[in-house]
Amino acid sequence: MKILKDKISKHIRDNSILYIIIIMSFMIGIASGAFTINTINDIQKENMMKYINNFYDIFGHTNLNPIQVFKQSVLNSFETTFILWLLGATIIGIPFIFFVIGVRGFLLGFSIGFLISELRFKGIIFTIAAILPQNMLILISIFFIAVTCINFSLYILKNRRFSVSDLFSQFITYTLIIYTAFAVMILGGVIESYITPSILYFLKDIIK
Template sequence: MFRKLRELLLKHIQGNVVIYFIVILFFVVGISSGAFTVKALSDQHKGELISYMQNFFQVLNQSTFDAFSVLKQSLVNNLQTGILTWILGVTIIGIPLILLIIVIRGFIIGFTVGFLIEQMGIKGFLFCVFAILPQNLFIIPGIIIIAVIAVSFSVMLIKSKLNKNYQVDMVRQFVLYSTIVAAVFLVILLGSFIEAYITPIFMRFISQYM
């Protein structure tokens, strides 16, 4: 079973290698933009963010952590992104907006990581490794895969409109498209569980040394 899944995944990547390159490129652009934005912040804004982070670490160490609330919020945020991307995939004009979503997700990560490392050095790097990386090992690939599939489906729609000789069963393709997106959501769900129930353990430990 796992061998078949691996073969299907490799076939999918090979068939969409150009789209993967474009989506990942936009994600990297978002990360770079977020990191450079940190450099452009005024000292006042940096001071406000540092104060917010210090308060966050204090609350994290003193209060009881509501993992279920974190899980709900993570699911809402990530499912909104995934569902919006899925909807945009069935529109002809959805491709630019899908890429914009990818840029924004990259920007958020780039800004957060860039700020933590700039202000806290090795401590900030360790916090990123243990508090940001674990869940995003599942969430970000999931969102990228959904974006690639959505762009691919949108391209197929454009071809069918422009080329009358391009024959495809749209209903069957839509069902397949939606099924794959739903399966990828399970990967994102795993990332949300990690963010809610595993990452906080690391965050509490690391925050003691921040």
């Protein structure tokens, strides 16, 4: 455990600048998503509130299928992981990695911002109960994946004269690291599909 902790600490220290830039990209995305709420009209807000109210009604009278929720969560995480992995395998992919992180932040910022803007206290409770738990693991994994992808892309850029065998070896290591981090994202899917619904059911009288 201590060895793992030391390796994680070293990784963060060695890539502190990259993590700062990635987190800044994510925060810019969150801010943009939150501010976008002010640009949507009342009809759009009303339609979105109908969707949320329908979710409450379905949740209150129907048992959610955790397997389906889990599959969708894993699929969403895999799509993000695959895109980042693919971008990291190219020399020109680095700007697009920051863009993907920003888009992820935008979607999260818009969702949380809308809930809090329209539901106030209930929106805060819903965010804490239904959005943050799984996203903590998922976002940590995405940040780690993004840093790994950028480092691999920089490695290709700096070592353009490497042999095919060296490139293949590094690519295999790169892929294993990426999809090991993806396994952590799957844990986020487990929380979303099996734990979050129980929390929401317990709080349904508060957030409805």
